[in-house]
Amino acid sequence: MLKPAEPTPVTHLPECPRPREELLTALRSLSGGDADWRRGRVFSLVYDAGDAHLALLKQAHALYFCENGLNPMAFQSLKRMEAEVVRMAANLLHGGPDAVGTMTSGGTESLLMAVKAARDRARKHKPWIRRPELVMPDSAHVGFDKAAHYFGVKIRRACLGPDFRVDVRSMKRLINRNTVLLVGSAPQYPHGVVDAIEEIGALGLAKGIPVHVDACVGGFLLPFVEQLGRPVPRWDFRVPGVTSISADLHKYGYAAKGASVILYRSMDYLKHQFFVATDWPGGIYASPSMPGTRPGGPIAAAWAGLQALGVDGYRALTQSALHSADRLREGIARIDGLALLGLPHCTIVTWGAAAKSHGGAVDVYAVADQMEQRGWHVDRQQRPACVHLTVMAQHAAVVDDYLGDLAESVRVVRAHPELRSKGNAAMYGMMAKVPLRFMVGSAVRQVLEGMYAPGGGAPDLKKPPVGGVVGALLERHGEKVQRALDLVDDARRQVKDTVGRYL
Numbered sequence: 001m002l003k004p005a006e007p008t009p010v011t012h013l014p015e016c017p018r019p020r021e022e023l024l025t026a027l028r029s030l031s032g033g034d035a036d037w038r039r040g041r042v043f044s045l046v047y048d049a050g051d052a053h054l055a056l057l058k059q060a061h062a063l064y065f066c067e068n069g070l071n072p073m074a075f076q077s078l079k080r081m082e083a084e085v086v087r088m089a090a091n092l093l094h095g096g097p098d099a100v101g102t103m104t105s106g107g108t109e110s111l112l113m114a115v116k117a118a119r120d121r122a123r124k125h126k127p128w129i130r131r132p133e134l135v136m137p138d139s140a141h142v143g144f145d146k147a148a149h150y151f152g153v154k155i156r157r158a159c160l161g162p163d164f165r166v167d168v169r170s171m172k173r174l175i176n177r178n179t180v181l182l183v184g185s186a187p188q189y190p191h192g193v194v195d196a197i198e199e200i201g202a203l204g205l206a207k208g209i210p211v212h213v214d215a216c217v218g219g220f221l222l223p224f225v226e227q228l229g230r231p232v233p234r235w236d237f238r239v240p241g242v243t244s245i246s247a248d249l250h251k252y253g254y255a256a257k258g259a260s261v262i263l264y265r266s267m268d269y270l271k272h273q274f275f276v277a278t279d280w281p282g283g284i285y286a287s288p289s290m291p292g293t294r295p296g297g298p299i300a301a302a303w304a305g306l307q308a309l310g311v312d313g314y315r316a317l318t319q320s321a322l323h324s325a326d327r328l329r330e331g332i333a334r335i336d337g338l339a340l341l342g343l344p345h346c347t348i349v350t351w352g353a354a355a356k357s358h359g360g361a362v363d364v365y366a367v368a369d370q371m372e373q374r375g376w377h378v379d380r381q382q383r384p385a386c387v388h389l390t391v392m393a394q395h396a397a398v399v400d401d402y403l404g405d406l407a408e409s410v411r412v413v414r415a416h417p418e419l420r421s422k423g424n425a426a427m428y429g430m431m432a433k434v435p436l437r438f439m440v441g442s443a444v445r446q447v448l449e450g451m452y453a454p455g456g457g458a459p460d461l462k463k464p465p466v467g468g469v470v471g472a473l474l475e476r477h478g479e480k481v482q483r484a485l486d487l488v489d490d491a492r493r494q495v496k497d498t499v500g501r502y503l
């Protein structure tokens with residue numbers, strides 16, 4: 001929770017300038033209640049390659065703090081750096097001499113651009129398509145949903161197999177004459193598995209449909225996992241049929257935030273990403289991606305960061321992250337009541353409840369609450385309930401503490417089964433299982449509206465956001481409502497799996 005750094009909230013521009021030192025002190029104190037990433041207590045959001053690397057990123061960023069990539073004639077240095085970052089990434093991912101791309105502000109923008117380019121390419125090559133569709137694994141990043149929402153593309157979701165990789169037969173069944181793009185992930189975020197990209201690529205080739213691989217997580221990780229001799233399913237431009245790849249510099253590229261690349265096999269695809277307007281009184285306007293103004297800092301920092309680490313640096317960081325992920329997996333597998341989900345393709349570790357255990361079923365969200373009380377920032381997931389850890393180099397020092405706290409949390413939850421109908425556990429349990437998803441959607445929208453209302457701040461997670469009938473029932477009959485929701489959820493999953501198998 002946010003600690004009040006300022007005695008009163010700031011609402012108006014101060015009449016007189018405030019002293020710079022006072023402002024910097026206030027900023028430092030504002031961050032006092034944030035997630036503690038410096039001590040490795042966060043398993044997402046911040047990728048840290050050590051103090052020396054961070055200092056270089058800050059210096060490079062500061063050198064280009066004011067420059068604007070909007071106009072490459074004015075700031076040719078930025079255009080050159082962007083081209084070199086794109087080339088380094090394309091070569092790493094075996095893009096071949098024709099591979100091209102742009103930098104973007106992050107993974108979501110890269111996905112937006114991949115979808116927009118595929119839609120616009122289809123407009124040219126398949127003009128009969130009125131309602132474009134994309135087919136993707138159920139596990140593909142939610143950024144595709146955003147892209148589909150923004151660009152008027154319908155999503156068809158293919159079901160996952162028992163190892164959480166997409167069932168490619170299910171993808172095949174969902175393709176129709178409106179399909180403009182197929183998607184696979186390397187790896188997907190929720191369980192860290194790499195989809196069967198070779199099969200998806202073959203499908204794309206056979207049907208004449210572009211294939212995007214979302215390697216926002218894996219782009220600067222999997223090449224080094226492979227170099228370290230671990231088995232990684234082929235997923236990059238070596239796979240025939242793969243036409244575009246997104247790879248985030250600000251994740252395992254250990255760059256400053258605001259940096260990703262979207263790569264295409266050739267200009268035949270990239271040209272559909274561009275935007276050109278010729279009649280604006282302000283002049284002829286051409287833009288390669290979403291933003292207008294493009295901050296120079298993230299471009300310069302990525303350019304410097306990639307070269308400062310080099311292949312040796314990335315390999316060492318990857319080895320350290322893999323080692324920590326292995327130790328976490330071994331430790332979690334030994335805790336009765338917990339199970340690992342997915343395949344160990346890389347450094348994402350996901351744990352949930354074991355189907356069978358000596359001491360009975362463990363409620364994942366109640367364990368998550370216990371972990372939070374012990375100072376860990378926890379990423380809860382749903383369908384099935386599980387917890388996600390993106391393990392990075394900075395986690396080597398905390399593996400033992402995490403495992404100790406996890407074992408203790410499971411013990412506490414076992415001893416107090418009522419915890420599952422209390423606090424965040426009750427809320428997440430309910431949000432994951434309420435069958436009428438629109439109710440959850442509208443509850444979450446209300447939370448957003450609250451956060452962005454005048455005077456709004458961080459959400460109060462102590463209050464369950466789902467109000468109305470379900471909220472009231474939960475408050476009064478917590479345990480019974482949980483059990484009813486469990487039954488409904490099981491039935492819903494069974495119906496979905498059965499329908500998915502036959503569709």
Ligand SMILES: Cc1ncc(COP(=O)(O)O)c(C=O)c1O
Pocket residue numbers: 106107108109111141143185187188189214215216217248
């Ligand atoms: C697989 C994958 N794709 C895309 C994204 C979106 O990246 P960003 O948060 O940088 O927009 C993420 C973020 O976690 C991700 O895991």
